[in-house]
Amino acid sequence: MDNFDLAVIGFGIRGLGLITANPELRAHRVLIADAGTRLGAGAFARILSESNSHGSDFFNWVDPDGPYGPIRALAPVRELRARTDCFDLQLLARALGEAAEFVRATAPPHWSVVREAVAAVELADGGPLLRFGGGRTARARKAVLACGVRERQALAREAVLSSTLLAVPDEARAQEVFPGARRFTIVGTAHSAFSALAKLTALGVDARAVTMTGRSPVRLHYPSYDAYRSAEHPAGEAVPDPVRDVCPRTGQVFRYHGLRNRSRALFGEVARGRLPVRLVIDRGGRVTRREADAADVVIQATGYVSDLPGIVRAGEPVATRPVALCDSDGVLLDADGLRVPGIHLMGCDPYPYKSRFTDPTVQYADRGAAVLAALEAGRHANL
Ligand SMILES: Cc1cc2nc3c(=O)[nH]c(=O)nc-3n(C[C@H](O)[C@H](O)[C@H](O)COP(=O)(O)OP(=O)(O)OC[C@H]3O[C@@H](n4cnc5c(N)ncnc54)[C@H](O)[C@@H]3O)c2cc1C
Secondary structure, X not given: OXXXXXXXXXXXXXXXXXXHHOHHHHHOOEEEEOOOOOOXXXXXXXXXXXXXXXXXHOOOOOOOOOOOHHHHHOHHHHHHHOOOOOOEHHHHHHHHXXXXXXXXXXXXXXXXXXXXXXXXXXXXXXXXXXXXOOXXXXXXXXXXXXXXXXXXXXXXXXXXXXXXXXXXXXHHHHHHHOOOOOOEEEEXXXXXXXXXXXXXXXXXXXXXXXXXXEOOOEOEOEOOHHHHHHOOOOOOEOOOOXXXXXOOOOOOEOOOOOEXXXXXXXXXXXXXXXXXXXXXXXXXXXXXXXXXXXXXEEEEOOOEEEOOOEEXXXXXXXXXXXXXXXXXXXXXXXXXXXXXXXXXXXXXXXXXXXXXXXXXXXXXXXXXXXXXXXXXXXXXXXX
16 A cells, blocks of 8 residues: 555645645655546636636746746746636636646656545544545545535526536537527526526527526625725625625725626626526525426526545544535534544635635645645654
8 A cells, every 4th residue: 555645635726736836745745636537627627618717816826936937837827827807717727737747747756646536535543544446545644635516406406507518518519408498597696607698698599588596696896895886786786795795905896706707797788688688686595496497497506515535434424514614724624613633625615714815825825834734743743
């Protein structure tokens, strides 16, 4: 059985971010395991849609003078970082893929990078034991779960998940995708819901056939609270709380969740009646249920839950919250809020770190510092 100091399970943007923001990890024996075919790209490999973020938000966590500095000079990374607006998410997938390949090619000899799913993580005294799908095992002193998210199943009836719709590659296939459908309901009002709307209209669906329903008003991104105050606000737009929803560091309103770019423009067109989609804010869920029942096709874009492998302690499964939480050191918490020792989390939804306003550069470095401290503490305790 192979032994490592650290196992990073999942190598999408967050696993890659952890590794490339913390070159000190190169001194430790690291196992990177990813189940996918495109190392680094993670969920972005499948999403044929535009970003909500700006390209310049990415890869700031890589120190240009460190061992991963050359990543910033890779062609798709340069192209991405030059984008101060929205962009095709396939550009991000390419940039992440090439960055991951750089990590793999320059990995220290005491590292291992494997393309295999971890089926279960067993908690044991010597550290977590990883069981791979193929039956192989590996032990690590600590593990980081960076396995991403899957869509929350919120509806009673069968629905097309937004990510499945957004992976439809060929717009000319509308008839194959929705044969004979006349009435569409999109459940959700965040970026993936508006991306689904963009996709439906690109597939040739008449906007008058589409209803969007959401439990809360639509959050829009603003560069500052003053910008919010001086704008006009259509019905259906969320009112930000000046304390809770304004980033204390940048002053941005709804910094991460707020719609930007094309999704924001689409909401404007819907809210002002220029795109004849029916938008219903439905706190109780009654209209959503009715519309979902009446529609031929329901597109579900209601958020995400963590996609963790099974975690087992003394033969019993360890339950976690649907959106897994961690403490301020990044240690995974179980469903009762107790630490799961030896397991760190790179989270979702989107950033359950110390502050939801902290940007990725700080998050990856913070999480890495906590992991490095845990490895160091373990070494002193002779674990
Ligand atoms: C339409 C749409 C637009 C979006 N736009 C943006 C945007 O503009 N900006 C943004 O930041 N986010 C955006 N997102 C969200 C984005 O997809 C996620 O935030 C991001 O992919 C999360 O990264 P991750 O590394 O946590 O997970 P993932 O990208 O899902 O990567 C997880 C990796 O773990 C691997 N894995 C999972 N389970 C196992 C296992 N048991 N064993 C081994 N490997 C495993 C998977 O193969 C995968 O490679 C968007 C999402 C959608 C649907």
